[in-house]
Amino acid sequence: MTEQLFEIPGYHVHGRLGQGGMAEVYLATQTSLHRKVAIKVLLNLDDQAFSQRFIKEGHIVASLHHPSIITIYDISQLADGRHYLAMEFVPGGDLAQHKGEVFDLPRALRIVRQVASGLAVVHDKGLVHRDIKPANILFRADGTAVITDFGVAKEVELDTDLTQFGIAVGSPSYSSPEQAQCQTLDARSDIYSLGVILLEMLTGSNPFRADNYTQTVMNHLQMAVPLLPAHLHAYQWLLERMLAKDPDERFADCRVLLASLDELLQDDPDTTRIAPALSLPNPHKAGAARRLLGVWLLAGVLLVVAAAGGGYHLYQQKQISEYLTRAEVRLQSGNLLEPAHDNADYLFRQVLVLDPDNPQAADGLERVLQARINLYLQQAEQRLAEQQLLLPEDDSATYYFRQVLAWQPDNLLALAGINRVAQRFIEQSQAAYKRREFALALVSVQQGLEVEPANEQLLQLLDGHESRVRQSLAPRRKSTATQQSAPVNPVKRLWNNLFD
Numbered sequence: 001m002t003e004q005l006f007e008i009p010g011y012h013v014h015g016r017l018g019q020g021g022m023a024e025v026y027l028a029t030q031t032s033l034h035r036k037v038a039i040k041v042l043l044n045l046d047d048q049a050f051s052q053r054f055i056k057e058g059h060i061v062a063s064l065h066h067p068s069i070i071t072i073y074d075i076s077q078l079a080d081g082r083h084y085l086a087m088e089f090v091p092g093g094d095l096a097q098h099k100g101e102v103f104d105l106p107r108a109l110r111i112v113r114q115v116a117s118g119l120a121v122v123h124d125k126g127l128v129h130r131d132i133k134p135a136n137i138l139f140r141a142d143g144t145a146v147i148t149d150f151g152v153a154k155e156v157e158l159d160t161d162l163t164q165f166g167i168a169v170g171s172p173s174y175s176s177p178e179q180a181q182c183q184t185l186d187a188r189s190d191i192y193s194l195g196v197i198l199l200e201m202l203t204g205s206n207p208f209r210a211d212n213y214t215q216t217v218m219n220h221l222q223m224a225v226p227l228l229p230a231h232l233h234a235y236q237w238l239l240e241r242m243l244a245k246d247p248d249e250r251f252a253d254c255r256v257l258l259a260s261l262d263e264l265l266q267d268d269p270d271t272t273r274i275a276p277a278l279s280l281p282n283p284h285k286a287g288a289a290r291r292l293l294g295v296w297l298l299a300g301v302l303l304v305v306a307a308a309g310g311g312y313h314l315y316q317q318k319q320i321s322e323y324l325t326r327a328e329v330r331l332q333s334g335n336l337l338e339p340a341h342d343n344a345d346y347l348f349r350q351v352l353v354l355d356p357d358n359p360q361a362a363d364g365l366e367r368v369l370q371a372r373i374n375l376y377l378q379q380a381e382q383r384l385a386e387q388q389l390l391l392p393e394d395d396s397a398t399y400y401f402r403q404v405l406a407w408q409p410d411n412l413l414a415l416a417g418i419n420r421v422a423q424r425f426i427e428q429s430q431a432a433y434k435r436r437e438f439a440l441a442l443v444s445v446q447q448g449l450e451v452e453p454a455n456e457q458l459l460q461l462l463d464g465h466e467s468r469v470r471q472s473l474a475p476r477r478k479s480t481a482t483q484q485s486a487p488v489n490p491v492k493r494l495w496n497n498l499f500d
Contacts, residue, residue, distance in 0.1 A: 008078060011039065011086065014459070015449030019043075022050050027089065027453045030073070036089040037073060042082045051083060057150045058085045064125065068118030070138070070148040090146050092139030093406050095197070099134065100204055100337045102346050105232065105353070108201040111137070113261050114145040115194055120254035122147075123187040130185060132193035133174040134200070172216045173209040177245050180217040188247040191257060195242025202228060202235075205340050221245070229341060231353045238264065316354055323351045327364055336368055336375075344368050369407060376400045380417055389421050390447055397421050398451050422452035429461060438469050 013028040017038060026039045042054050058075035074086040095111070103111075115137060122129055129136075129150065136149040172180065176192035179185055200206045207226050208219040225243045228236050238260065244250045251257040327347035330336075335343045345368050351361035380400035383389075388396045398421055404414035425448030432441035442465055448458045 008039065008084070011037070013039065014453035015446070015451075017450075017453075023054065028086075030086065036091075037086050038089045039084050039086050041078065041084040045081050054083050054085075058083075060125075060127065060150050061085075061087070064121055066118045066121040068114045068145055068147055069121065070146050088146075090138040090140055090148070092141055092143065094139070095134035095137040095145075097403065097406050101201075102204040102337075102349055103201040104349055105202070105235070108198060109261060109264070111145045111201065112194060112198050113258065115147060115197075116191075116254045116257050116261070118145075118147045119187070119190050119194070120258065123190070123254060128185050128187060129190050130179070131171055131174075132190050132197070133171045134197060137197070172213055172220075173206055175217075175220060176247070177220050178247060180220050186247070187253050188250045191242055191250055191254065192244075192247075195239060198242065199226065199239060202232060203340060204337065204346065229350075231350065235264065320351050320354055320358065323347045323354075324360055324364070327351070327361075331364065331368060331371065334371075336372055373404050373408060373411065376404050377413055377417070380404070380414075384417070384421065384424075387424075389424055390450060418452055419455075422448045422455045422458060424448075425451065426455075426457055426461070433468065433472075436472060438465075438472070441465070 008028070010032060011028040011030055013026050015027055017025045017027050019025070023040050023042050026041065028037050028039050029035070030037050042051060045051065055075065058072055061070060062072040062075070070090070071088040072085060073088070075083065076086075077083050115132070119129065119132070129147065131149060132147075136147065138146045138148050140146060174193040174196045176185070176189040179189050179192075196206060196208060203226070208216060208223060210216040210219055225240050227233075228239065241249070241251055241260075242257070251260065324347075326342075327344050330342070330347060331344040337343050337345055340346070345365065348361045348364040348368065351358050351364075355361070377400070380397045383395070383397040383400065390396050390398050393399060397417065401414045401417040401421070404411050405418070408414070425444045429441040429444035429448070432438070432444060442462075445458055445461045445465065448455060449462065452458065
């Protein structure tokens, strides 16, 4: 089955990027345009409902045009009848790779705004995505957020075929209360899911996620909206509106949400004003005594403002100093991301909220990132030594090397590590070829291409696999045929026995 995927007309397939419950995704080059694409292929033909849903996903996404929605290039079938979608290849990974990180406010709001603007187009078409979660938010090379996986998207007026049978669709950790209760959904359900994502980006955790499905659902139904840290209290109302239990209390649609985000990004003069504006007495109407009184009043106000400003500055500097001290302690003890609100990453970011240009905090975040990179490189080397090359998916050498590259794309150790993992698979395949275990050799080649899709040696092994198998088997058949066809001369055998 997998071997046929490398014979898609018009494409040169390099290797698998990932696999889900109903489909797998491959990296390929569209030969006519010389561009990288992602090809999503159904796993089997047996489930007609999945096939129809897959085709509909292609039609839905192809009808949507927005920078924050994945672009579909083609939909067709393989030789074995399975459908595939050729779509835009998004190289920046997904939001799920940043699990546990605390995003700075501008970055979090920028991602929410991009996703909301894409969802507005989806909702304008009368559709609900129904599965907004970090794994379905990808990033282009320029950092633009892209919505993907419309496999369970549904028209609002037809959203009864599953809910009427009590079947909940979506990811429980990000599902709205009405979604968890199998009720009919509209755009406000996607807004709730996006609110959970915003909360997770700002705090580093999803408090609704529990150890089991039932408790997770109950959390969405009953848990109050968590309070944001003190410096983010101005945005609490935004979260309350997005995560309201009752859909009627949420933003009516994404365009209203976008308008509210625009208001938040505008400067509020009340927050930047140091003191009320003072009007000096008109010299033509006031006497000398009144002018003198005005001057003294003005001087008094300025003194109060200066004192207040000085006091606040001292308080701010003290708080920054405390944050930096605690951050250094957490960094030295290895508390890079945990516990929430008391780890090195969080504390350094708190300093930057108070003082965006603070060099110590900026340097601290760089050291936190480097510590995480060093930790992941160590874990990658350990998994490499244990021969955990590709599996398990979230605890293998490939996983840790890729995480480092997501943070630091030019990290030489991680790039070399990926190549070393690929070399292991090359060695395994060559050893299997020598043992004439051709199926095992092919598996090793394919796994190596999952790790390093553009590895020339692996691509050559894959392209030459069939001919290598034929060449290995040909001499064996010829030798067998020669032995069977050669007549036995009993006189010659006797002569040899006598004189040897």
